[in-house]
Structure formats: C-alpha cells, structure tokens
Amino acid sequence: MTPKQTILAILLLTLSITCIGCIENTQADPDTTINARSVEEYDLAAANNAFAFDLYSELQDGSDENLLISPYSIFTAMAICYEGAEGTTHQQMAEVLYYPLDKSILRIAAKDYIDTVNRDSNDYELETANALWLREDQRLVADYEKNIEEYYNGNVEKLDFEGRPEESARVVNEWVEEQTNNKIKDLINGQSFDGYTKLVVTNAIYFNGKWKEEFMEHRTSEETFYLSGGEKIQTDMMYAIRKFSYGETPETKILELPYKGDDLSMYIVLPNDNDIEALENNFNSHDYEKLKREMDEEHEVNIWLPKFKFQTKKELSSPLISMGLTDAFTEFGLSGITEETDLTISEVIHQASIDVQEKGTEAAAATAVEAVDCAMVDEPIIKEFRADHPFIFFIEDKRTGCILFMGKVEHPEYDEITAK
Incomplete structure (x- = not known):
C-alpha cells in the first residue's frame, strides 16, 4: 500500500466495560440486515450486536489482558465512511458491518438511534456526536455532505492538515475532549497528517450513569x-x-x-x-x-x-480485513465523499478506558478516521x-x-x- 492509499481510523474510548476474546457469533439474517427493504425491516441493534461479536472474535489473541471496545462507536464512524462507499467496497462494508445495501435505510435508522441516545434525561448522561474535518482545498460531494449533516448530525469544518498539522490536530483533539468530558485526550497526533490527508471523521460517545441502587x-x-x-x-x-x-x-x-x-x-x-x-x-x-x-x-x-479501572488499545485494520473488509483498505472504493479524489482506509486504532465504582460508571469513546488522497419458590x-x-x-x-x-x-x- 502506498502513502496515497490511506485512511487512518483511530478509536478511543472510556467506559465501564472490557472486552471479550474468541467469542463466536451466529450469522445475522441477511434478509433483515444487508437485504432489508425498509426501515421497519432493518434492526440496527441486531446489526450492531452481530458486528460486535464478529469483531471480538477477531480480536481474541489468547492473552490474559483486559480488552475493551465500543461497538456502537466503530459501527457509527464506519457508517459515515459507508455513505461514500461504491462498488465492491460498498458490498463488503455491508456484509462485514451488517449495513443495508440501501443506504437510505441506514441513514434513517442511524438518525433515529442518534436521536434516542441524545434524548435528555435527568437520570444519566448519554451523548454521541459526529464531525468531519476537511482539508481547506477540498469540497465534499453535495449529496454526501447533506446526508451526513441531516442524518448523522455531522458538522463540517475546514483545517490546514498539510501546512499546520499540529494546529489541526489540536482542534480535533479539543473537540474530542469536549465531547467526552475530557476523558479522551490527544486522540490525533499531528505527525499523522501529511500532504495526502484530505479528511478526518470523528465520532464520540459519552456515558455517565449511577447504579439504580448504589453499592455501599x-x-x-x-x-x-x-x-x-x-x-x-x-x-x-x-x-x-x-x-x-x-x-x-x-x-x-x-x-x-x-x-x-x-x-x-x-x-x-x-x-x-x-x-x-x-x-x-x-x-x-x-x-x-x-x-x-x-x-x-x-x-x-x-x-x-x-x-475496576483500566485502559486498552488495539489496532483494528487487520481484524477488519480478516472479516472481509479488504477493498476498503486497498482499493479506491470511497469515491462518493470528496469531489476531487477517491479515498480508502489504511489503519484503525481503538483505545478504551473504564471506571466502575460503588456509585456507577463513567464511559467515553471517540473514533477518528483520517482519509488521504488516493488520488420462583x-x-x-x-x-x-x-x-x-x-x-x-x-x-x-x-x-x-x-x-x-x-x-x-x-x-x-x-x-x-x-x-x-
């Protein structure tokens, strides 16, 4: 893979859970996932959970270490990329992540769930947010930008990745910190930006909840x-x-x-x-x-x-490729995002932390995807x-x-x- 064929996906999280090893998954029904014909037929939770077990199976390495992921964070960040996927990349992402082939179904299902997560509650904090950071000389495809803003609440801001990489990283990191209540810091390193970096997609999720009945x-x-x-x-x-x-x-x-x-x-x-x-x-x-x-x-x-309280970090590109997401990392299948160039994925890194105590749980997750130019008893x-x-x-x-x-x-x- 050349430097031109790159997307960097960095996932960070903080929460009150850990990760599984070689967990098997029963195949989800394709008629209600990739072949769903309507929003009513598509079960986003079932798709997300099926992907979660598949990914955990790939992450099992026989070690006796703590491990943690946020399936929803990964599922959502990749969905924003999927919105611009075409050809075999589109097909493979649907099969691996259980997205419906009809993107309009996923858009509506995703928006419904984002609205559910962000619904105000006096009992706990649960919020998710998406943002796109575009290089100054690039333009998003009009339909892509409209769909990301309307269905994923994704705000778009322009940055100078090539001329001011450290400043660009600081802006992205400050957004992540704000969305995760300062639980996730320094997600992006400015050294990862170069002349080929065209787009960074970020997703964040934050949860802070007390137990219904606290431990004394x-x-x-x-x-x-x-x-x-x-x-x-x-x-x-x-x-x-x-x-x-x-x-x-x-x-x-x-x-x-x-x-x-x-x-x-x-x-x-x-x-x-x-x-x-x-x-x-x-x-x-x-x-x-x-x-x-x-x-x-x-x-x-x-x-x-x-x-318990710990942090973990995993590189996910190899597991995703093993699951069948090959073209997204090797071909130019993300052709519906920017007008000037096609994009692909090179690396996915997932970092997570967790804190469980007597009063409850606090968790946060952030995902950043960097896209570069590829051209009874x-x-x-x-x-x-x-x-x-x-x-x-x-x-x-x-x-x-x-x-x-x-x-x-x-x-x-x-x-x-x-x-x-």
Missing part, C-alpha cells in the same frame, strides 16, 4: 481475585445483597445491574469455573440473548463485584454471584437492545494503556 462504600473490602493463570491478587470488592435480575446455566451465570432511569444496564456474564477462554470459545450472540431471556427476579442474590433462595475471577460484561441500551460497550475483565486493578 462501607461494604467494599479487600478480597482475593483469581487471575486466569492461577495467580491471586488482592482487590477492592464491592458487595450487595438484594433482588437482581439473574440467570444461570451449568456453565455460566448472568446478572443485570441497571442504571438509574432503567434505560441502560450492565450485564455481567461469569463462568462458573475460572476458565474465561472456554466461555469465550463457546459463547455467541445467540447464547447471550438466550441467557437474557431466561433471567428472572425471583431470588435474592449475594453479589461481589470488583471495582415458597422459601427465598439466596443465589451467589461472586465475580472473583475473569468475566465478560456489556453495557446495553435497553430501549433498543444496542450494545454500546462490551468487554472482559482479566485484571481489575490494571490501570495503564497497553498497545499491541
């Missing part, structure tokens, strides 16, 4: 957490006993922790044995949905959950949910069923960025 701080105590390799560490473990929505199988337990307002929840999936890899290798979106359907609120549950039964070994969790918008963040906790006290 005086009940938090230092307890043992068993790592995947058998080592033991001491960590702050939150404790509560109350009625939770709970389910179990011979291999797994699932627990719902609702946030105040009941629009969003965290779901924790805990293997009964300390073998997170076995769970990941045999857990898919169908299993996840089935576990949720079988949950009930009949029993009181003793819950021990570690406080009688007696109460108390259940026990002791998350003292690695587990998977999801933050989900219950209004739509869309997974906003998903991840895995391998080490609850890990608190520095790692890049691979």
